[in-house]
Amino acid sequence: MREPPPKVREALMKIVLASGSPRRRELLAAAGVEFEVRPSPAEEIHDAGMAPAELCETNAELKARGVEVAGAAVIGADTLVFLEDEPLGKPADLDEARATLRRLSGRVHTVCTGVCVVAPDGTAHPFHELTEVRFRPFGEEVIDAYFAKVDPLDKAGAYGIQEHGEMLVESIDGSFDNVMGLPVARLLEVLGACGVDGRSLE
Numbered sequence: 039m040r041e042p043p044p045k046v047r048e049a050l051m052k053i054v055l056a057s058g059s060p061r062r063r064e065l066l067a068a069a070g071v072e073f074e075v076r077p078s079p080a081e082e083i084h085d086a087g088m089a090p091a092e093l094c095e096t097n098a099e100l101k102a103r104g105v106e107v108a109g110a111a112v113i114g115a116d117t118l119v120f121l122e123d124e125p126l127g128k129p130a131d132l133d134e135a136r137a138t139l140r141r142l143s144g145r146v147h148t149v150c151t152g153v154c155v156v157a158p159d160g161t162a163h164p165f166h167e168l169t170e171v172r173f174r175p176f177g178e179e180v181i182d183a184y185f186a187k188v189d190p191l192d193k194a195g196a197y198g199i200q201e202h203g204e205m206l207v208e209s210i211d212g213s214f215d216n217v218m219g220l221p222v223a224r225l226l227e228v229l230g231a232c233g234v235d236g237r238s239l240e
């Protein structure tokens with residue numbers, strides 16, 4: 039049988055999202071990409087000595103390399119919130135979530151999402167995107183009302199911009215998708231550069 043033309047071979051390349059995050063799944067699906075989900079067993083590192091961007095990219099690569107699927111391009115991602123370069127991860131409990139929101143109130147913080155595509159040949163293609171988020175000044179009543187609507191525990195920075203974000207967020211400078219956990223426009227470019235056009239599977 040004849041080899042399929044290169045374009046068809048590209049289209050057949052599998053894409054695996056190495057993430058258990060429902061937000062990442064939603065964002066990638068909304069971009070029209072066909073992919074399989076395999077949450078990564080990789081442990082994130084929390085090295086306070088590392089610069090934010092380097093930390094996000096390192097974790098994204100660890101997550102992607104934690105899932106191996108022959109012939110597939112594997113995507114890992116890591117979202118961290120930084121307040122003046124101090125990383126704020128997912129809160130351990132509601133008290134910590136409350137303390138985090140108190141600190142973010144009335145201030146600007148940075149959301150960094152690192153992404154890494156590991157191509158079928160094993161090469162890593164990491165990048166990151168930064169979005170600045172300005173929070174409204176708010177008090178305990180707003181935090182109470184917010185927690186009545188949103189579970190902050192599985193989210194970096196104890197909030198989800200996509201879930202009643204308007205209660206907390208005054209403005210953003212950068213991509214909304216990036217705050218939610220996956221900078222999709224840039225990811226599609228990087229997948230394309232790796233020879234994968236996920237959207238051609240539609």
Ligand SMILES: Cc1cn([C@H]2C[C@H](O)[C@@H](COP(=O)(O)OP(=O)(O)OP(=O)(O)O)O2)c(=O)[nH]c1=O
Nearest residue numbers: 057058059116117193194197198199217218219
């Ligand atoms: C700041 C912010 C974070 N988040 C979420 C995105 C990520 O899911 C989470 C950050 O945690 P991550 O460790 O980046 O991801 P995860 O553990 O949820 O999923 P996985 O490691 O399997 O990919 O916080 C929001 O949903 N909205 C927001 O506004």
